[in-house]
Amino acid sequence: MSGPSTYEPKTGIERWLDTRLPIIRFSADLLDFPTPKNLNYWWTFGGILTFCLVVQIVTGVVLAMHYVASADLAFNSIEHIKRDVNYGWLIQGIHANGASMFFMAVYIHMLRGIYYGSYKAPREVLWILGVIIYLLMMATAFMGYVLPWGQMSFWGATVITNIIGSLPVIGPAITTWLWGGFAVDNPTLNRFFSLHYLLPFVIAGVVGLHIWALHVPGNNNPTGVNVKGKEDTVPFHPYYTVKDGFAVALFVLLFASFVFFNPDGLSHPANYTPANPLVTPNPIVPEWYFLPFYAILRAVPNKLGGVLMMFAAIGVLFVLPWIDTAKVRSMRYRPMIRLFFFVFIFGCLVLGFCGANEPDAHPFPGGSVGTFVDADLNSFVWLSRLGALLYFQFFPALLLVGLIETPLPTPESISSPVLPQGATASPEKKG
Amino acid sequence: MATTSSHEDPNRRDFIHIAAAAAAVGGVAAVAWPLVDQMNPSGDTLALASIEFDLSKVVLGQQVIVKWRSKPVFVRNRTPKEIAEANAVNISELRDPQTDAERVKPGKAEWLILIGVCTHLGCVPDFGQGPYGGWLCPCHGSIYDTSGRIRAGPAPLNLAVPDYAFLSDTKVKIG
Numbered sequence: 001m002s003g004p005s006t007y008e009p010k011t012g013i014e015r016w017l018d019t020r021l022p023i024i025r026f027s028a029d030l031l032d033f034p035t036p037k038n039l040n041y042w043w044t045f046g047g048i049l050t051f052c053l054v055v056q057i058v059t060g061v062v063l064a065m066h067y068v069a070s071a072d073l074a075f076n077s078i079e080h081i082k083r084d085v086n087y088g089w090l091i092q093g094i095h096a097n098g099a100s101m102f103f104m105a106v107y108i109h110m111l112r113g114i115y116y117g118s119y120k121a122p123r124e125v126l127w128i129l130g131v132i133i134y135l136l137m138m139a140t141a142f143m144g145y146v147l148p149w150g151q152m153s154f155w156g157a158t159v160i161t162n163i164i165g166s167l168p169v170i171g172p173a174i175t176t177w178l179w180g181g182f183a184v185d186n187p188t189l190n191r192f193f194s195l196h197y198l199l200p201f202v203i204a205g206v207v208g209l210h211i212w213a214l215h216v217p218g219n220n221n222p223t224g225v226n227v228k229g230k231e232d233t234v235p236f237h238p239y240y241t242v243k244d245g246f247a248v249a250l251f252v253l254l255f256a257s258f259v260f261f262n263p264d265g266l267s268h269p270a271n272y273t274p275a276n277p278l279v280t281p282n283p284i285v286p287e288w289y290f291l292p293f294y295a296i297l298r299a300v301p302n303k304l305g306g307v308l309m310m311f312a313a314i315g316v317l318f319v320l321p322w323i324d325t326a327k328v329r330s331m332r333y334r335p336m337i338r339l340f341f342f343v344f345i346f347g348c349l350v351l352g353f354c355g356a357n358e359p360d361a362h363p364f365p366g367g368s369v370g371t372f373v374d375a376d377l378n379s380f381v382w383l384s385r386l387g388a389l390l391y392f393q394f395f396p397a398l399l400l401v402g403l404i405e406t407p408l409p410t411p412e413s414i415s416s417p418v419l420p421q422g423a424t425a426s427p428e429k430k431g
Numbered sequence: 432m433a434t435t436s437s438h439e440d441p442n443r444r445d446f447i448h449i450a451a452a453a454a455a456v457g458g459v460a461a462v463a464w465p466l467v468d469q470m471n472p473s474g475d476t477l478a479l480a481s482i483e484f485d486l487s488k489v490v491l492g493q494q495v496i497v498k499w500r501s502k503p504v505f506v507r508n509r510t511p512k513e514i515a516e517a518n519a520v521n522i523s524e525l526r527d528p529q530t531d532a533e534r535v536k537p538g539k540a541e542w543l544i545l546i547g548v549c550t551h552l553g554c555v556p557d558f559g560q561g562p563y564g565g566w567l568c569p570c571h572g573s574i575y576d577t578s579g580r581i582r583a584g585p586a587p588l589n590l591a592v593p594d595y596a597f598l599s600d601t602k603v604k605i606g
Contacts, residue, residue, distance in 0.1 A: 166552075180470055180472055180473065183500070185501045187472075278496050278498060280555040280570060281569070298585070358572075
């Protein structure tokens, strides 16, 4: 969609610069980018995520001026930031809650991409870059959570690094290499701090590629129908700068409600106890945004099997563009796959609920109903397995439903999304 | 001329290309390895190899947790009943078959010394918990018996036995 540049240098200085470093032209073309005119509010999360990344980097750089990456001093330095550093309580609160806000936004952004088929041709590379950003975010968030060196930090780091240790042959050597010792300890904390500072800039770089890949085919839109011409688009500025700006403002309200009224609401009390390598807190749970994957890990009775299932749950996203067989992009016109999609979301929520609870506890009232195979049927083990089924069903469904489903008629173009009253739709016409 | 020289295989130019590429690959590898290996345990970490521990601190039926190589080590003074329970197990039913005798020093069956790290994902199992009276891991529910052998739950292996030796009846050297 990126047509020829419309920028005209107006002053002599602009003309001089334009032939040497056309940076004003680059920025002007970004602002003028032709964008489908029917984007709804689900599309504002790209802007919201950019906002989140900037907030995390700015607050993070400031926090690094006061934080001490040492097993003996890290915990107290966080308390020092929260109690003594001027506005430290605010900056630390924004950074810690910002991680949760970031993940909330990225999950909505990903689900929007799935619902409207934004991963389908010609946007496969755009989608894959997004999945890479998501993985980098998970690594960054995990290492950031270790830095306060509380009990949950320490034991979260222990469990996650041991996950890698379950790989056959090379696993233990990799784990020792990651630790820099025989357990999570001071060397681990130091390197996690280094990488936690580095990775956001890697994310920023991949975000650049993500936006580049977006600007080659242009935005998808709620109808999933290709842009046919100028009548289907509006310039990004002012139309979407204003829409995204309004969405960011609403998002900041939610963000601020956590920072100011419930700053510790999303964290865990055990992380206010300094790390103790000799005592594991009970229970240990990851941050909410990792709970579904944690539940999948625990649902499988075999160590390596659980780890592989957990990685598969994320890895399958990479091949999403190729397992979806449907010609129509948007689920707006695919009532059958839409049902499977909502079951998938429900599965994510069930898994999240399971991940927050102990495996042997009873999710439903009435207590034990007897052992089935290897665990009580009324236990989070079996509920996790049900949740994993609801999660993974979506991917074969994408493959099969695309082959058998008859989509609803799609509009001729973005500008004619509503069929005239009384007109009969032809099911053959797919945008 | 180009056609004739390109048929001489390998010619001098091919040799220079291959030699240059090989030197570049070797050079990159030689630079990359220190950057990778710096993350492995450092000399002072490796030097903390062994500790000595006074067994008289452990009351019968209790355990003491000692820190060795940043890891918890369980030193358990087992009761005759616990030893009998550990010996009464049918070895073929175990996930990681080992007799109790293989996990203690000869004549010192009361002293069970184990690395207190769950073989599932590295948590520290709780002493005396679980149906076998051994340990129960708080993270994912792995259950160990009074010999530290895995009996139920996701862990694949028994709690590991570190290298140790009795210096005297009351003193043990771990590592």
